[in-house]
Amino acid sequence: MKIAIFTDTFAPDVNGVARTLKRLTDYLEEKGHEYKVFAPESTKESLFSSHIHRFASSSFFLYPECRLAWPNMLQVKSELMKFKPDIIHVATPFNIGLCGLHYAKKLNIPLVGSYHTDFDQYLEFYDLQIFSKLLWKYMLWFHRPLQKVFVPSEETKLQVLHQGFENVRIWSRGVDCQLFHPNYLRREIIQEYQIKEKFILTYVGRLAPEKDVETFMKISHQLPPQLKNKVHFLVVGDGPSKEEMMNGAPGNMTFAGYASGEKLAKIYSGSDLFVFPSPTETFGNVVLEALAAGTPVIGANSGGVKNIIQHGKTGYLCETGSVSSFTGAIETLLTNDALRYQMGMSSRAYALTQTWDSIFEGLLNEYNEVLHQQSYIRYA
Numbered sequence: 054m055k056i057a058i059f060t061d062t063f064a065p066d067v068n069g070v071a072r073t074l075k076r077l078t079d080y081l082e083e084k085g086h087e088y089k090v091f092a093p094e095s096t097k098e099s100l101f102s103s104h105i106h107r108f109a110s111s112s113f114f115l116y117p118e119c120r121l122a123w124p125n126m127l128q129v130k131s132e133l134m135k136f137k138p139d140i141i142h143v144a145t146p147f148n149i150g151l152c153g154l155h156y157a158k159k160l161n162i163p164l165v166g167s168y169h170t171d172f173d174q175y176l177e178f179y180d181l182q183i184f185s186k187l188l189w190k191y192m193l194w195f196h197r198p199l200q201k202v203f204v205p206s207e208e209t210k211l212q213v214l215h216q217g218f219e220n221v222r223i224w225s226r227g228v229d230c231q232l233f234h235p236n237y238l239r240r241e242i243i244q245e246y247q248i249k250e251k252f253i254l255t256y257v258g259r260l261a262p263e264k265d266v267e268t269f270m271k272i273s274h275q276l277p278p279q280l281k282n283k284v285h286f287l288v289v290g291d292g293p294s295k296e297e298m299m300n301g302a303p304g305n306m307t308f309a310g311y312a313s314g315e316k317l318a319k320i321y322s323g324s325d326l327f328v329f330p331s332p333t334e335t336f337g338n339v340v341l342e343a344l345a346a347g348t349p350v351i352g353a354n355s356g357g358v359k360n361i362i363q364h365g366k367t368g369y370l371c372e373t374g375s376v377s378s379f380t381g382a383i384e385t386l387l388t389n390d391a392l393r394y395q396m397g398m399s400s401r402a403y404a405l406t407q408t409w410d411s412i413f414e415g416l417l418n419e420y421n422e423v424l425h426q427q428s429y430i431r432y433a
Contacts, residue, residue, distance in 0.1 A: 059153025063092035093122035205336035206357035227409030235347030242323035260292035321346035345404035
């Protein structure tokens with residue numbers, strides 16, 4: 054199969070969309086499928102590849118890691134006509150996604166797409182709710198021509214169906230359980246970050262308003278008195294809210310910056326709990342990574358996260374923005390070692406069922422179904 058992917062973010066960008074698409078292209082290469090990626094230039098140094106075509110870009114104000122590119126339309130058309138893809142997958146609804154949409158129609162190439170980011174909920178955190186109806190109108194227009202729209206969770210599927218989307222399918226996410234596991238040495242993390250407290254509570258993700266880092270900071274200040282001196286908060290990630298968070302941080306909070314690979318895996322493994330108040334996730338890759346490391350997750354009962362955490366078994370789902378709900382769950386688990394241990398075991402067991410290979414195999418089956426439908430229409 055030949056697949057052309059149009060996306061406004063790709064590796065080495067560090068957001069969930071870029072990482073998922075990079076895993077997809079790695080899988081395609083491993084299985085012998087040809088692919089071309091059309092993407093913006095990255096803010097980070099990117100390796101050259103004949104499979105990837107990059108274009109000049111500028112940052113998108115709601116999500117600077119997602120770039121607004123200025124594709125050379127003639128160049129894109131030329132590459133597509135040489136490559137002759139069986140199917141086009143548009144992964145984002147901005148300039149490069151629009152480019153893919155245009156040429157799929159123009160060249161009569163089967164077209165699918167994926168919905169990764171809930172920009173509607175982002176508007177709330179930037180006081181831009183006034184644009185919500187306009188945004189959904191655009192999203193509906195963009196996704197209507199797609200023969201299938203892939204979303205990462207049941208919650209997101211319900212949301213977009215409510216907005217009028219059609220042909221919606223679940224394309225979930227997997228986790229590398231060989232990289233993320235519970236058996237790293239905890240003392241390495243303790244020594245690296247000079248942690249003296251008994252418990253380590255970790256957050257991993259973009260440091261930005263839409264992740265509700267405000268609630269996270271309130272949690273760090275409002276833990277019960279008997280726990281405050283026993284807990285160390287480890288914050289992994291970067292973003293526009295970092296400086297404000299650092300200025301308001303308690304003495305028992307460390308900002309570790311961006312981490313990936315084995316370093317990130319060691320942080321998950323060395324943590325007692327993963328605290329994730331973000332209500333805007335369409336899935337929540339970091340939640341699944343924490344579970345793979347055997348670390349229970351305390352997350353917001355919202356978005357894709359509520360489809361990953363099994364409440365009372367692998368963690369707790371808390372009321373969005375409710376500091377008391379989060380601190381109560383933290384207290385319950387930190388004062389009950391047996392319960393925390395059992396949740397860690399259940400977390401790991403669940404993650405082991407979420408393999409990338411089975412998820413990508415399912416996606417390719419969906420591609421094939423589209424191609425068969427197209428063939429039937431052509432020859433009917």
